[in-house]
Amino acid sequence: MLEASKINKSFNGTQVLTDISLEVDSGKILCIVGPSGAGKTTLLRIITGLEQADSGSFKIDGQPFDPDSNNTSNALIGVVFQDFRLFPHLSVLENITLAPELVLKESRTKAQAKAKDILSQLDLADKADIYPFQLSGGQKQRVAIARALALDPKILCYDEPTSALDPGLRQSVETLILRLKSQGMTQIVVTHDMTFAQNIADKILEVKPAQEL
Amino acid sequence: MNGILKYSTEILPSLLQGTKLTLGLFVITLVLSLPIGALVSLGLRSRFKPLQWLLNFYVWLMRGTPLLLQLIFIFYGLPVLHIYFERFSAAIFAFVLNYAAYFAEIFRGGFQSVDKGQFEAARVLRLTYPQTIRKIVLPQVTKIVLPSVGNEVINLVKDSSLVYVIGLGDLLRAGNIAMTRDVTLVPLLMVGAIYLALTALFTFLLRKVEQHYSYYR
Structure with missing residues (x-):
C-alpha cells in the first residue's frame, strides 16, 4: 500500500531521521515506536505532508507519491492528531461534514447522512449536535477519527x-483501531507505548533517537 | 424648569440633525474599516516582506499620530498639494484610514491566538487556504477580537466629535452653536446625554453579539 524509502530529515543541523524506510500493506497496522524525541512524530508529519523530507521517496500502490501534494480531491491519508484539533466553533456533525462538502463537493444531505452513519458506528450518534468542548477526551478522539474517515x-x-x-x-x-482494521482500513500508529503497539501492530518500526551531525 | 424643558425641545431638532451626521460617519467608518482592517491584518502576516513592511509602516503611522492631526492634514494640508476633499469625504477618509489600522492590529492579535493546529487540521482535511481562513479561522478570530473591537466601536462614537475641527455639523458642533448663541449649559448637557445614550445602545448590541458567540468555548 504505502512504501517509504530512505527518508532523511534534519532541523537546524540536527539529523532527526536518517535513511528511514517503511512499508505498510493494505489493511494492516504499522506501529512506529521509539522514545520521545526520536522523530516518530516528524516521520508521521512527513507521511501526512505537514513536513517535507530532505530526501527520500514515497510510493502508494506502486505509484510514486508526494505527500506534500496530499491535497488532491483523491483522498489518500487521514490524520488523527494527538490533541485531536477539532474545530471548536463547529458542532460535531459540522466538524465531520465540513471537508466532504468543501473538498469532495458532496451535497449537504449526502455529507450529513454519511457523517451520521460514521458517528453511529463510533457510538457517537447522540453527539451530532453538540460542540467539542462538551465532549470527553475519548469522545473527541472518536470525532477526530470520524472527521478523518x-x-x-x-x-x-x-x-x-x-x-x-x-x-x-x-x-x-485498541478495540476501535482493530475494528477499523477488520473493515479493511490501513493504519499507521505512532506511539511510545510498547504494550499498546504490540497489542495492535502487524508490524513495528522502531525509530532511534536523534544524532548530532 | 418649564423653561428648560421648552428650550430643550426647541434645540432638540438641531441636535438630532447633528446626531444624524455623527451616526452616518460612525456607520460608514465601521462598514469600511472593519473589512479593510481584516485584509491589512492578513497582509501583516504575509510572507511577502515588502508588503509586510509597507503595512507595518501604515499601522505605525496611523497609530503613532493623533487622529486630529490626520484629519487636519487631509482636509487643510492636502489642498496645498492640490488634493481636495469635500468635508464629509475628508472625514470618512481620515477615520477609515485610522480605524482600519487599529482594527488590523486587533485582528493580527486575533489571528495569532488561533491555534496553529487548526491550520494543520484544515490542511490535512485538504481545505484550501481561503477556505481555511473563511470557515475555520475568521469565525474563531471574530469571537476572540469582539471585546477589543467593541472598545474601538465605543471610541469611534466619541472620536467622531473630532470632525468639529473641519467644520462638519456633527452633534457636538450643534450643541456648541446653541450654547454660544443662548449662553446656557443645557445644550452641552443634552449633547452629553445623547452620546451616553448612543454608547449605551452600542454596548448593549455588542453584548448581544458576544452572547451569540458564547455557544462554544
Whole structure:
C-alpha cells in the first residue's frame, strides 16, 4: 500500500531521521515506536505532508507519491492528531461534514447522512449536535477519527492516540483501531507505548533517537 | 424648569440633525474599516516582506499620530498639494484610514491566538487556504477580537466629535452653536446625554453579539 524509502530529515543541523524506510500493506497496522524525541512524530508529519523530507521517496500502490501534494480531491491519508484539533466553533456533525462538502463537493444531505452513519458506528450518534468542548477526551478522539474517515482515506494515521487519554481508555482505542482494521482500513500508529503497539501492530518500526551531525 | 424643558425641545431638532451626521460617519467608518482592517491584518502576516513592511509602516503611522492631526492634514494640508476633499469625504477618509489600522492590529492579535493546529487540521482535511481562513479561522478570530473591537466601536462614537475641527455639523458642533448663541449649559448637557445614550445602545448590541458567540468555548 504505502512504501517509504530512505527518508532523511534534519532541523537546524540536527539529523532527526536518517535513511528511514517503511512499508505498510493494505489493511494492516504499522506501529512506529521509539522514545520521545526520536522523530516518530516528524516521520508521521512527513507521511501526512505537514513536513517535507530532505530526501527520500514515497510510493502508494506502486505509484510514486508526494505527500506534500496530499491535497488532491483523491483522498489518500487521514490524520488523527494527538490533541485531536477539532474545530471548536463547529458542532460535531459540522466538524465531520465540513471537508466532504468543501473538498469532495458532496451535497449537504449526502455529507450529513454519511457523517451520521460514521458517528453511529463510533457510538457517537447522540453527539451530532453538540460542540467539542462538551465532549470527553475519548469522545473527541472518536470525532477526530470520524472527521478523518469522512474523506474516505486509504490510510489513517494516528499520532500518540493513547497519550491524551485516561489509561483506562487504552483498551477501547485498541478495540476501535482493530475494528477499523477488520473493515479493511490501513493504519499507521505512532506511539511510545510498547504494550499498546504490540497489542495492535502487524508490524513495528522502531525509530532511534536523534544524532548530532 | 418649564423653561428648560421648552428650550430643550426647541434645540432638540438641531441636535438630532447633528446626531444624524455623527451616526452616518460612525456607520460608514465601521462598514469600511472593519473589512479593510481584516485584509491589512492578513497582509501583516504575509510572507511577502515588502508588503509586510509597507503595512507595518501604515499601522505605525496611523497609530503613532493623533487622529486630529490626520484629519487636519487631509482636509487643510492636502489642498496645498492640490488634493481636495469635500468635508464629509475628508472625514470618512481620515477615520477609515485610522480605524482600519487599529482594527488590523486587533485582528493580527486575533489571528495569532488561533491555534496553529487548526491550520494543520484544515490542511490535512485538504481545505484550501481561503477556505481555511473563511470557515475555520475568521469565525474563531471574530469571537476572540469582539471585546477589543467593541472598545474601538465605543471610541469611534466619541472620536467622531473630532470632525468639529473641519467644520462638519456633527452633534457636538450643534450643541456648541446653541450654547454660544443662548449662553446656557443645557445644550452641552443634552449633547452629553445623547452620546451616553448612543454608547449605551452600542454596548448593549455588542453584548448581544458576544452572547451569540458564547455557544462554544
